Amino acid sequence: xxxxxxxxxxxxxxxxxxxxxxxxxxxxxxxxxxxxxxxxxxxxxxxxxxxxxxxxxxxxxxxxxxxxxxxxxxxxxxxxxxxxxxxxxxxxxxxxxxxxxxxxxxxxxxxxxxxxxxxxxxxxxxxxxxxxxxxxxxxxxxxxxxxxxxxxxxxxxxxxxxxxxxxxxxxxxxxxxxxxxxxxxxxxxxxxxxxxxxxxxxxxxxxxxxxxxxxxxxxxxxxxxxxxxxxxxxxxxxxxxxxxxxxxx
Numbered sequence: 001x002x003x004x005x006x007x008x009x010x011x012x013x014x015x016x017x018x019x020x021x022x023x024x025x026x027x028x029x030x031x032x033x034x035x036x037x038x039x040x041x042x043x044x045x046x047x048x049x050x051x052x053x054x055x056x057x058x059x060x061x062x063x064x065x066x067x068x069x070x071x072x073x074x075x076x077x078x079x080x081x082x083x084x085x086x087x088x089x090x091x092x093x094x095x096x097x098x099x100x101x102x103x104x105x106x107x108x109x110x111x112x113x114x115x116x117x118x119x120x121x122x123x124x125x126x127x128x129x130x131x132x133x134x135x136x137x138x139x140x141x142x143x144x145x146x147x148x149x150x151x152x153x154x155x156x157x158x159x160x161x162x163x164x165x166x167x168x169x170x171x172x173x174x175x176x177x178x179x180x181x182x183x184x185x186x187x188x189x190x191x192x193x194x195x196x197x198x199x200x201x202x203x204x205x206x207x208x209x210x211x212x213x214x215x216x217x218x219x220x221x222x223x224x225x226x227x228x229x230x231x232x233x234x235x236x237x238x239x240x241x242x243x244x245x246x247x248x249x
Contacts, residue, residue, distance in 0.1 A: 077095025090196045100189075106239075115178055119241040128234050136191065140223070140227060154180065204224075
């Protein structure tokens, strides 16, 4: 089976009469792709940045509003993630914490070791929590609070290194005990909760430095929005994979 990676430049390529049945695209750039007269029965598209796209049309219908409305229905409280004032943000975070509390309890009810099970090569439940630790360290501790060395060693990152020249060895190569993951995760949740308890509209407007792309301006509010987006998207992944693990018995 052929494999294409970042070294293969397929921009602008035309595929005519090809058979892509069962093909998988992971972390790929598909913006502007045009498909005509295609068979897509059983296709499964996961695009976490879909709400930020101009449109995503299927048979001439922009499905982004439909997808967003359905996700808000499935995950009560998700609709609050774009709140723009302190009270709205506090309500958004309370909803998230309630949601994660229930989902963490769901994971705890599974057989021993289930939190470390990967489904289809995706992060395990424990790794997802570790990634959210890293996300909080990036967007709260580094971007908003300005902590020079913000990363906890258990953090899980896609890239295998910290940001802005931080020593990549800050992240542990050893899988931490799940109890430690829960403890650190709870601490990071408390940090967000504590900031939101006292944040003012003026503080939300303060300019911040984007930790991924310093040339792009951010504010305290936009950094908090990233945290909320990360939380909801990874919660969606987590419950998707927990359902698979439960079905396996």
